[in-house]
Amino acid sequence: MxxxxxxxxxxxxxxxxxxxxxxxxxxxxxxxxxxxxxxxxxxxxxxxxxxxxxxxxxxxxxxxxxxxxxxxxxxxxxxxxxxxxxxxxxxxxxxxxxxxxxxxxxxxxxxxxxxxxxxxxxxxxxxxxxxxxxxxxxxxxxxxxxxxxxxxxxxxxxxxxxxxxxxxxxxxxxxxxxxxxxxxxxxxxxxxxxxxxxxxxxxxxxxxxxxxxxxxxxxxxxxxxxxxxxxxxxxxxxxxxxxTPPAPAAEVRANGETGLLERTLPSTPIGAVVGKELRTWWRDSRRRATLLPLLLIGFVLPIFIAIQNDNSQIIPFAGSFVVWLAAMAGANLYGFDGTAVWQTIVTPSAARADVRGRVLAWLLLVAPVALLASLVLPGVLGQTRMYPWGLATLPVLLGVGAGAVVFLSTYAPYPLPPQRGNPFAASGNPGCAKILLQLGVGLGQLVACAPVLVILGIGAVRDNSFIMWSALPVGIGLGLAAGLLGVNLATKRLETRGPELLDAVKPR
Incomplete structure (x- = not known):
């Protein structure tokens, strides 16, 4: 305490x-x-x-x-x-x-x-x-x-x-x-x-x-x-x-048949990591309990807030809100793995594929929900003029969120307690410095949207739809840059400080 x-x-x-x-x-x-x-x-x-x-x-x-x-x-x-x-x-x-x-x-x-x-x-x-x-x-x-x-x-x-x-x-x-x-x-x-x-x-x-x-x-x-x-x-x-012993996570294939996931993903190290991460997010009850409720809450909560305040202009940002919550939920990926991360550390040249595969898997889980919220909700609630705001800020939040997930997972990891029957049991203790780093990255996600918001504001003041939609490619560029920066920093950290990361996520 x-x-x-x-x-x-x-x-x-x-x-x-x-x-x-x-x-x-x-x-x-x-x-x-x-x-x-x-x-x-x-x-x-x-x-x-x-x-x-x-x-x-x-x-x-x-x-x-x-x-x-x-x-x-x-x-x-x-x-x-x-x-x-x-x-x-x-x-x-x-x-x-x-x-x-x-x-x-x-x-x-x-x-x-x-x-x-x-x-x-x-x-x-x-x-x-x-x-x-x-x-x-x-x-x-x-x-x-x-x-x-x-x-x-x-x-x-x-x-x-x-x-x-x-x-x-x-x-x-x-x-x-x-x-x-x-x-x-x-x-x-x-x-x-x-x-x-x-x-x-x-x-x-x-x-x-x-x-x-x-x-x-x-x-x-x-x-x-x-x-x-x-x-x-x-x-x-x-x-x-x-x-009562816990049931196995899922049925294990023993006949050598390949499923849709295996046929879709490329036969590369990154593809293997993406497949492993998607299965883990789906099968691990603690991961699902961390992410899925937040995705649902992030999708629906802006609707309730708009109804309460009689202001539906926040609806276009529902997708961005989903991404922001999901980034905070996935900010300790190596903590979920625990000591199993040693396999990545001792495998030559595995850090690059591991980091990139985790980012792609996170995007495959979060981006469809966020994009659905950004495309559907404004049209349903009669806020079609707000589409540039929601669609231009979404790629920034996705890029920064994806980079933040692996950045925090390597720079601020913390151990989780052993798996229990209740997946909502209290998680580990990251420490004050790591909490401040998490809060700083979460605030950075919002600050990264500033250039896009400036362009959108200028377009709104001048009532110029071309200027407003020009914020979309700017948002995509900022999101890509932020995502690549986070991936490169996380890769370098995993390559140079792998043993320290293993010690940090080892259950005490």
């Missing part, structure tokens, strides 16, 4: 989490005087947003905390229930739990304005709500990890991860748009907020304030029972994780 991604994530998470908790308390207490019904509406909606964050957080951030792994305790004489007790207790150690406890405590301040008994119900409700969200997150990540033990489960899990990550933004958008009217929400909306488990604790306080003791006790009993069921489900999933 002194350096690297862990420390940065801890302090940034603590700061923003504390700010969100204080905002939650403020909104919870603000609607209390004279309108308990409206205040409970707001509180139930806020609790729903926090529950959604616990569900989607591991997917959106690409990691879940598995500092203590069940495999660490495989040889101890512990039953699945005993192991679930211990790991559940350990799940409550961390800044996220403290922040959520602070956010949920707003219910106590709200209830205290209506008497001691509602405040006591609020205290119990806050504790049960905290237990519920922690166990819900654990059960969800445990289910994804169990699903990833099979080939079909891995595909389903990655698809679910992308959809779950996408669900966060529209639901958060819905809460944000409905939020200002929650105090005087219709009865149907108020009932829906209270029926969801996130609204049971606030409803218990409302019932206690009205003197309905039975209706106040039942939601709390429901939260306790639901938490117990989640814990039991998690214990079962832990047992399956420890006893």
């Amino acid at each position: 002194r350096s690297g991604r862990a420390a940065i994530g801890f302090w940034l998470g603590a700061f923003f989490g504390l700010a969100a908790a204080l905002v939650t308390i403020a909104f919870t207490v603000a609607g209390a005087p004279g309108n308990l019904h409206g205040a409970i509406n707001i509180t139930a909606a806020l609790y729903g947003a926090w529950v959604l964050g616990w569900l989607c957080g591991p997917i959106l951030t690409g990691s879940s905390d598995e500092t203590l792994q069940p495999e660490h305790f495989r040889l101890l004489p512990l039953s699945n229930r005993q192991l679930a007790y211990g790991l559940a207790a350990a799940s409550f150690a961390g800044v996220a739990v403290v922040v959520n406890l602070l956010a949920f405590s707003g219910l106590v301040f709200l209830a205290a304005q209506y008497g001691m008994v509602p405040a006591l119900f609020a205290v119990v409700g806050v504790i049960l709500q905290l237990i519920f969200v922690v166990l819900l997150a654990r059960a969800m990540t445990g289910w994804i990890g169990a699903a990833m033990r099979s080939r079909r489960g891995r595909d389903l899990g990655v698809l679910l991860a992308g959809l779950l990550g996408l669900a966060y933004y529209p639901l958060n958008l819905l809460i944000g748009s409905v939020g200002p009217t929650l105090r005087d929400a219709p009865d149907a909306v108020a009932t829906a907020l209270r029926v969801a488990p996130s609204g049971w604790a606030p409803y218990a306080v409302e019932a206690a304030a009205d003197g309905n003791w039975l209706l106040a006790v039942l939601p709390l009993l429901g939260l306790g029972l639901l938490s117990l069921l989640l814990w039991q489900a998690w214990a079962t999933l832990l047992g399956r994780r420890l006893t």
Whole structure:
């Protein structure tokens, strides 16, 4: 926790989490005087947003905390229930739990304005709500990890991860748009907020304030029972994780037949690397879990942002956004390989083909999705005049992104933990210097678009379509130059510092 991604994530998470908790308390207490019904509406909606964050957080951030792994305790004489007790207790150690406890405590301040008994119900409700969200997150990540033990489960899990990550933004958008009217929400909306488990604790306080003791006790009993069921489900999933061996990545061809990929790619060292990388991206659940959800989110998220802000002019840049996210996701290629990189290091003249093959494979995965977003979305949403903006910036981002992927993979590699059942488990620790390098390269991707944007701006001011479309060849030239520069730097680094790279990606 002194350096690297862990420390940065801890302090940034603590700061923003504390700010969100204080905002939650403020909104919870603000609607209390004279309108308990409206205040409970707001509180139930806020609790729903926090529950959604616990569900989607591991997917959106690409990691879940598995500092203590069940495999660490495989040889101890512990039953699945005993192991679930211990790991559940350990799940409550961390800044996220403290922040959520602070956010949920707003219910106590709200209830205290209506008497001691509602405040006591609020205290119990806050504790049960905290237990519920922690166990819900654990059960969800445990289910994804169990699903990833099979080939079909891995595909389903990655698809679910992308959809779950996408669900966060529209639901958060819905809460944000409905939020200002929650105090005087219709009865149907108020009932829906209270029926969801996130609204049971606030409803218990409302019932206690009205003197309905039975209706106040039942939601709390429901939260306790639901938490117990989640814990039991998690214990079962832990047992399956420890006893079920992972399925093979894919069926291995034994008859010597060649597939479409082999017939399409050239029989050269670069072609061999491209084929190997494409198969690895497709078969390795951890790689798919890193890239595919971000491709889906990058494709759809600009649509939600445009709808929220009533501004569809950002739609043409959806393809560029896809590339930017994908470049950050693929910035540790040799870390994914681990010590297998020694085969490249000891093979004479293999560095050049390896770097180029990895770049081409990354482009074959990312470029079609980005190009589809840039060509289809503006036309569908009636922004055809913005085509020069999206198509001229896309090749710059593709070139810079491709160069950045191999550049960061050789200049800022870091080890990844051993493959586990859950591909969303927390990744390695690159260190502060390497994180700053990653952020610098990510910013450089945007800066590289400046000449293209200047040309586009001049064309837009003069209303000259020829000037605007002339930015496209400039963007292609900049993208090629940036990609070649990144490839050459990465090749030289791999040739001269191969042993250092091997040491950097070796699991500790």
